[in-house]
Amino acid sequence: MSKYSDKYLGRRSIQFLFVIIVVLMGIQFFDFVQSVSESNLTLSTRPAGVEAFLPISALVALKAWLTTGVFDRIHPAGLVIFLAAMSVSFLWKRAFCSWICPLGTLSEGLALLGQKIFKRNFVPPRWLDYGLRSLKYLILGFFIFFIVVIMDGGSAYAFLQTPYNMVADVKMLEFFINMTWIGFTVVTGLILLSVLIENFWCRYLCPYGALLGLFGIISPWKIRRESHTCISCARCSSACPNHINVDKMQKVWSPECTGCLNCVKECPVSNTLKFGLLNPSFSLTPKKLALCVIGLWFGIIGIAKLTGHWETSISPEMYRMLIPMMDQFSHF
Ligand code: SF4
Ligand code: SF4
Structure with a gap:
């Protein structure tokens, strides 16, 4: 059975829902930036969810919040989404990666394309795989060192107020719209590698996934096998997109486990493979996990909106002033 068969339609539907949300947000944000840049009197609404693509700013905001007690007002949605992703992964392994993240969905789609073209995805030899997997922890370590260890609370707060951080979302849009040759080469290279090697970006390079994987280690819900x-x-292991030898384990501790539950769906013996707590009666089927992930995700966002922790405090006038000058802003 292919890892990409119709059995996984439930998860696919949720991934598709989030891709649609992200695409609509992208279009709306493009409209907003256009209307600000052209000084239109009728301003489009800025979708706060675009701040999901500013994880470094969110980590700095978390540091500032924990040390100064001030919740970021510049990109509050970015911090809320960061907290929501950590909460989902703390409970249900890296479920954010396999159910919500559009880059995870794109990676799976590109791997499927690779399977269609080459009839398989290529797997690097074990020594190379281990070496490459450590890259995402090195990148994560770099950010943790500078933001958590070196930067003090006051500097973190000050960084959030810089013009560079204020227009970081617009700079991100600019990167994709007016891509340089270097950017284009890197993105194309990553796409090609993701066609050849399953989950190339997520498995080897994504520091966000690395951080969520560390949370996932202590997650109370785990894949458990009744020996x-x-x-x-070994159908569970063949179905695992992260090459985990589920059939050799009693319990999956691996930070690579994304809680996709492909293995549970593939197991032919009922009640042998479960995504559960120590007490087996608290196990989650793929449908229940889908409801939990969606419920927690939109629950946290709903609370943030109701309590005024979602929309930026940057006024349209401020955007109008900053956007034309944004090429001059650097993070130093
Ligand atoms: S062990 Fe199971 S739930 Fe975890 S990544 Fe592999 S297939 Fe998905
Ligand atoms: S019976 Fe289930 S848990 Fe055991 S190896 Fe087969 S798929 Fe995996």
Whole structure:
């Protein structure tokens, strides 16, 4: 059975929903930037959710919040989304990566394309795979060192107020719209590698996934295998997009586990593979997990909106002033 068969339609539907949301937000944000730049009297609404693409700013905002007690007013939605992703992953492994993240969905789609073209995805030898997997922890370590260790609370707060951080979302849009040759080469290279090697970006390079994986290690919900009913068919391991040898484990601790539940869906013996707590009666089927992930995600965002922790405090006038000058802003 292919890892990409119709069995996984439920998860696919949720991934598709989030891709649609992100695409609509992108179009709306483009409209907003256009209307600000052209000094239109009728301003388009800025979708606060675009701040999901500013994880470094969110990490700085978390540091500032924990040390000064001030919740970021510049990109509050970015911090809320960061907290929501950490909460989902703390409970259900890296479920954010396999159910919500549009880059995870894109990676899966590109791997599917690779399977269609080459009839398989290529797997690097084990020594190379280990070496490459450490890259995302090195990138994460770099950011943790500078933001958590070196930067003090006052500097973190000050960074959030810089013009560079204020227009970081517009700079991100600019990167994709007016891509340089270097940017184009890097993005094209990553796409090609993702066609050849399953989850190339997520498995080897994404520091966000690395951080969520560390949270996932202590997640109370884990894949658990009943060895006395297991028939050792290894279908669970073949279905795992992260190459985890589920059939050899009692419990999956790996930070690579994204809680996709492909393995649970593939297991032919009922009640042998579960995504559960220590007490087996609290296990989650893929449908229940989908409801939990969606419920927690939109619950946190709903609370943030109701309590005024979602919309930026940057006024349209401020955007009008900053956007024409944004090429002069650097993060130093
Ligand atoms: S172990 Fe199971 S839930 Fe975890 S990534 Fe592999 S297939 Fe998905
Ligand atoms: S798919 Fe189920 S029965 Fe087969 S090896 Fe995995 S846990 Fe055991």
